[in-house]
Amino acid sequence: MERARESGSAEAYRRAGVDLDRGAEVVRRVAKLVRGTHGPEVLRGIGAFAGAIRLPEGLDDPVLFASADGVGTKLLLAQAHGRLEVAGWDLVAMNVNDLAAEGARPLFFLDYVAMGRLDPDAIERLVAGMVDALREVGAVLLGGETAELPGMLPEGSLELAGFAVGVASRASLARPTPVAGDLLVGLASSGFHANGYSLLRALLARDPNLFTPDELLMPTRLYVRQAAAAFAAGAKAAAHITGGGFPENLARVFPSTLAAEVVLGAWEVPEVFRRAQAAANLEDRETYTVWNQGIGFVFVVPPERLGDVRQALEALGERPVVLGRLVERDRGGEEAAVRFRYGGELPV
Amino acid sequence: MERARESGSAEAYRRAGVDLDRGAEVVRRVAKLVRGTHGPEVLRGIGAFAGAIRLPEGLDDPVLFASADGVGTKLLLAQAHGRLEVAGWDLVAMNVNDLAAEGARPLFFLDYVAMGRLDPDAIERLVAGMVDALREVGAVLLGGETAELPGMLPEGSLELAGFAVGVASRASLARPTPVAGDLLVGLASSGFHANGYSLLRALLARDPNLFTPDELLMPTRLYVRQAAAAFAAGAKAAAHITGGGFPENLARVFPSTLAAEVVLGAWEVPEVFRRAQAAANLEDRETYTVWNQGIGFVFVVPPERLGDVRQALEALGERPVVLGRLVERDRGGEEAAVRFRYGGELPV
Numbered sequence: 067m068e069r070a071r072e073s074g075s076a077e078a079y080r081r082a083g084v085d086l087d088r089g090a091e092v093v094r095r096v097a098k099l100v101r102g103t104h105g106p107e108v109l110r111g112i113g114a115f116a117g118a119i120r121l122p123e124g125l126d127d128p129v130l131f132a133s134a135d136g137v138g139t140k141l142l143l144a145q146a147h148g149r150l151e152v153a154g155w156d157l158v159a160m161n162v163n164d165l166a167a168e169g170a171r172p173l174f175f176l177d178y179v180a181m182g183r184l185d186p187d188a189i190e191r192l193v194a195g196m197v198d199a200l201r202e203v204g205a206v207l208l209g210g211e212t213a214e215l216p217g218m219l220p221e222g223s224l225e226l227a228g229f230a231v232g233v234a235s236r237a238s239l240a241r242p243t244p245v246a247g248d249l250l251v252g253l254a255s256s257g258f259h260a261n262g263y264s265l266l267r268a269l270l271a272r273d274p275n276l277f278t279p280d281e282l283l284m285p286t287r288l289y290v291r292q293a294a295a296a297f298a299a300g301a302k303a304a305a306h307i308t309g310g311g312f313p314e315n316l317a318r319v320f321p322s323t324l325a326a327e328v329v330l331g332a333w334e335v336p337e338v339f340r341r342a343q344a345a346a347n348l349e350d351r352e353t354y355t356v357w358n359q360g361i362g363f364v365f366v367v368p369p370e371r372l373g374d375v376r377q378a379l380e381a382l383g384e385r386p387v388v389l390g391r392l393v394e395r396d397r398g399g400e401e402a403a404v405r406f407r408y409g410g411e412l413p414v
Numbered sequence: 415m416e417r418a419r420e421s422g423s424a425e426a427y428r429r430a431g432v433d434l435d436r437g438a439e440v441v442r443r444v445a446k447l448v449r450g451t452h453g454p455e456v457l458r459g460i461g462a463f464a465g466a467i468r469l470p471e472g473l474d475d476p477v478l479f480a481s482a483d484g485v486g487t488k489l490l491l492a493q494a495h496g497r498l499e500v501a502g503w504d505l506v507a508m509n510v511n512d513l514a515a516e517g518a519r520p521l522f523f524l525d526y527v528a529m530g531r532l533d534p535d536a537i538e539r540l541v542a543g544m545v546d547a548l549r550e551v552g553a554v555l556l557g558g559e560t561a562e563l564p565g566m567l568p569e570g571s572l573e574l575a576g577f578a579v580g581v582a583s584r585a586s587l588a589r590p591t592p593v594a595g596d597l598l599v600g601l602a603s604s605g606f607h608a609n610g611y612s613l614l615r616a617l618l619a620r621d622p623n624l625f626t627p628d629e630l631l632m633p634t635r636l637y638v639r640q641a642a643a644a645f646a647a648g649a650k651a652a653a654h655i656t657g658g659g660f661p662e663n664l665a666r667v668f669p670s671t672l673a674a675e676v677v678l679g680a681w682e683v684p685e686v687f688r689r690a691q692a693a694a695n696l697e698d699r700e701t702y703t704v705w706n707q708g709i710g711f712v713f714v715v716p717p718e719r720l721g722d723v724r725q726a727l728e729a730l731g732e733r734p735v736v737l738g739r740l741v742e743r744d745r746g747g748e749e750a751a752v753r754f755r756y757g758g759e760l761p762v
Contacts, residue, residue: 082613109477109587113666115515115654116479120584121469129457130478131464134524134559134577139566167463176482178526178575211482211575216612218487227526227559229482229577236468239457264564265430306463318461 083216088184092212095190099197103207117208119174127236131170135160136227138309139263140283145224147279150188153226154195156260159286160308161230162203163363166293167306167319169239170232174208175200178227182219184212192226195285203290205230241302244320244366248302249413250328250390251375253292255362257284257338261309262356269345276345281338289363292382299378300371307358314355317403319366320392326404328354328390329412336360351406361389372413388412431564436532440560443538447545451555465556467522475584479518482577483508486657487611488631489574495627498536501574502543504608507634508656509578510551511711514641515654515667517587518580522556523548526575530567532560540574543633551638553578589650592668592714596650597761598676598738599723601640603710605632605686609657610704617693624693629686637711640730647726648719655706662703665751667714668740674752676702676738677760684708699754709737720761736760 097112104111110118121128137144137156144153154177162172177196179189189212200207219225258266269276293304303319316326330350339360343353353359365386367375372388379386390412395401445460452459458466469476485492485504492501502525510520525544527537537560548555567573606614617624641652651667664674678698687708691701701707713734715723720736727734739760743749 082616084612110479110516115512115666116481116518116578116580118477118479118516118518118587121476121478128469128476129466130469130521130579131458131466132522132524132556132577132579133464134526134557136526136528136559136561138561139563142566164463168458168466170464170466173478174480176480176577178482178484178577180484180573180575208480209482211484213484213486215487217615218490225528225573225575227528227573227575229480229524229526230464231478231480231579232464239466264432267565268430318463 084214085184088186089214091186092184092189095186096193099193100207103197103200105206108206108208111208117174119206119208121233125233125235128233129236129239131165131168131232131234133161133164133230134227135164137260139267140260141224141226142267143263143282147283149283150191151195151198152283152285154192155199155285157226157228158196158199158230159288160260161228162205162232163289163306165230165232166290167304167363169241169293169297170234171294172203172205172230172232172290174206174231176208176229177210178225179210180213180215180219180225182216182221182223184214188224199288202288241297244302244324244392246324246392246394247369248392249367249369249372249388250316250326250392251365251367251372251386252333252361252389253289253363253379253384253386255307255358255360256287257281258357259286259308259362261358265346265356266342269342273345276341277338287362292363292379292384295378295382296365296375299374301365301367301375303366305364307362307364311355311357313402313404316364322403323395324392325395325401326390327393328404328406329410330406330408332389332412333360333387354406364389366392369413388414432562433532436534437562439534440532440537443534444541447541448555451545451548453554456554456556459556465522465524467554467556469581473581473583476581477584477587479513479516479580479582480578481509481512482575483512484575485608487615488608489572490615491611491630493572495631497631498539499543499546500631500633502540503547503633505574505576506544506547506578507636508608509576510553510580511637511654513578513580514638515652515711517589517641517645518582519642520551520553520578520580520638522554523576523578524556525558526573527558528561528563528567528573530564530569530571532562536572547636550636589645592650592672592740594672594740594742595717596740597715597717597720597736598664598674598740599713599715599720599734600681600709600737601637601711601727601732601734603655603706603708604635605629606705607634607656607710609706613694613704614690617690621693624689625686635710640711640727640732643726643730644713644723647722649713649715649723651714653712655710655712659703659705661750661752664712670751671743672740673743673749674738675741676752676754677758678754678756680737680760681708681735702754712737714740717761736762
């Protein structure tokens with residue numbers, strides 16, 4: 067991996083503000099963590115120009131899926147509270163949950179970390195968080211780049227981006243198209259995950275005690291096994307509730323002739339979201355565009371498969387909640403793709 | 415692609431310093447550029463949680479290769495001179511050249527761009543540069559993330575990371591191990607490429623007229639077709655000369671029982687490198703650890719295949735140069751893995 071790149075003439079680099087000893091220290095610390103995720107499928111790891119991994123066997127007509135994401139301004143809070151392992155974990159979670167929503171199995175991950183001055187401690191914590199999350203979903207940390215960029219980034223500041231690749235057989239992607247009457251089945255989030263933090267930080271600037279550090283820095287849940295189980299049990303589609311909240315993310319998974327009707331009150335919105343809403347003085351509906359409101363992942367499930375999907379998810383310890391359904395959209399499709407209403411009958 | 419994420423309640427986001435109109439404008443501008451790289455192999459593109467692409471047909475036991483990289487502080491110069499398309503191009507080049515060095519064919523690329531305040535113009539230029547380079551190597555811009563991070567990045571500042579995935583059949587990777595006597599065959603660079611810019615910027619701070627903007631902002635050469643041709647003609651390995659220069663990058667491609675002997679004078683170091691060396695007051699050998707000295711890519715070639723490799727490269731318009739050879743390393747391997755000497759017989 068390109069981490070090994072931070073080398074060369076120590077003297078020349080130091081004159082330019084780049085310290086190679088710190089670079090070597092970073093490599094030393096993360097190499098063991100990274101290798102811990104490598105099985106025999108990894109053909110080239112640390113030291114190669116590019117990591118190499120074999121495709122899993124027995125996949126018919128494999129399709130590759132890829133995602134790029136960061137953790138937004140949650141990174142600043144993780145730094146401020148000395149919990150960079152949460153940022154590393156979330157970086158993986160944001161990406162692999164996106165793969166899971168498409169029905170792909172995560173294979174590998176790469177990270178990009180840049181600092182004005184490399185802090186081996188900080189990078190070790192970040193990578194440790196990534197590795198924990200990757201082990202959880204059975205994926206590999208295949209490579210990464212750690213760059214020291216003096217003059218470009220202030221000394222303490224940190225840049226962070228992640229990339230994940232997954233795979234699915236083409237046949238497994240041939241799922242029925244969502245239709246009116248299909249149900250929306252949600253899984254709990256662990257808190258804000260990694261979205262809406264610009265607004266949270268604005269609220270914290272006014273009242274630093276509005277949230278506890280734990281409330282702000284809960285690691286994002288991983289939905290990889292849940293998604294695999296739900297698709298196998300008959301789910302047609304899935305949405306990862308991230309930036310843009312319900313409207314933005316639900317609208318991605320059904321045809322534009324349909325709309326999603328989300329029933330407010332179908333689940334109890336955790337108190338921390340209500341506190342955030344009150345502090346931000348947002349209307350009910352607005353909050354669903356900024357935060358996940360306690361639901362991190364939503365499946366589209368035909369009513370006749372609800373029992374199977376629920377059973378599959380409960381077997382993984384989930385308590386899935388039916389939170390709405392798909393309906394026909396009005397003529398011309400000018401109506402919103404996602405609407406909210408209070409109350410209404412839903413299968414429990 | 416996650417670019418579509420920048421949405422939600424415009425009012426709530428604006429209060430947090432995130433402007434959704436700018437986000438929508440970015441999506442509008444780049445979508446057409448991105449789709450222009452998509453062929454029928456792309457099954458899911460803009461709007462999906464993750465991009466999806468089929469593997470090329472007829473690959474036996476496919477191995478995936480992945481690389482993550484940035485363009486370092488060259489980005490600052492590209493911004494200062496209004497040439498962000500060069501940064502976009504280089505972001506692709508740094509990554510796909512790494513894949514090429516391992517013998518992989520680039521399939522797709524993803525970018526991560528973050529700004530304190532989204533500048534649709536800047537992002538369009540970046541993506542246009544990426545798309546140009548990707549077309550050149552026949553790869554796809556499969557996804558990306560564009561994030562507006564107020565309070566985290568100063569308004570005008572830019573974060574940039576790239577990620578590329580390629581593929582090779584497992585059989586094609588079974589190349590003979592380099593041995594003493596194998597030749598080092600180099601291809602010209604187009605200038606500094608995207609390495610050693612922290613030092614270049616330090617020199618510019620003392621003398622702003624030391625280099626012309628063109629000298630500083632030459633796009634990095636792409637070596638993808640050249641690498642494929644050279645491997646097919648008998649090259650055993652290849653090194654992409656990037657950060658760490660010759661010592662760091664050549665040492666990656668041969669066993670630790672060997673050393674590379676680079677003959678200074680085997681090629682003419684372009685004047686711009688000599689100017690940089692004089693300004694930095696570096697010893698000859700030191701310069702080879704910071705800059706590429708006019709050689710961007712090096713193949714390890716057994717002498718009996720030199721004719722074939724040379725012919726294959728010349729057919730692509732290259733003028734390959736034999737710049738050294740592999741030799742036995744001294745007992746214990748304490749000698750440097752890459753050494754330089756002045757003069758010496760080499761096949762022309």
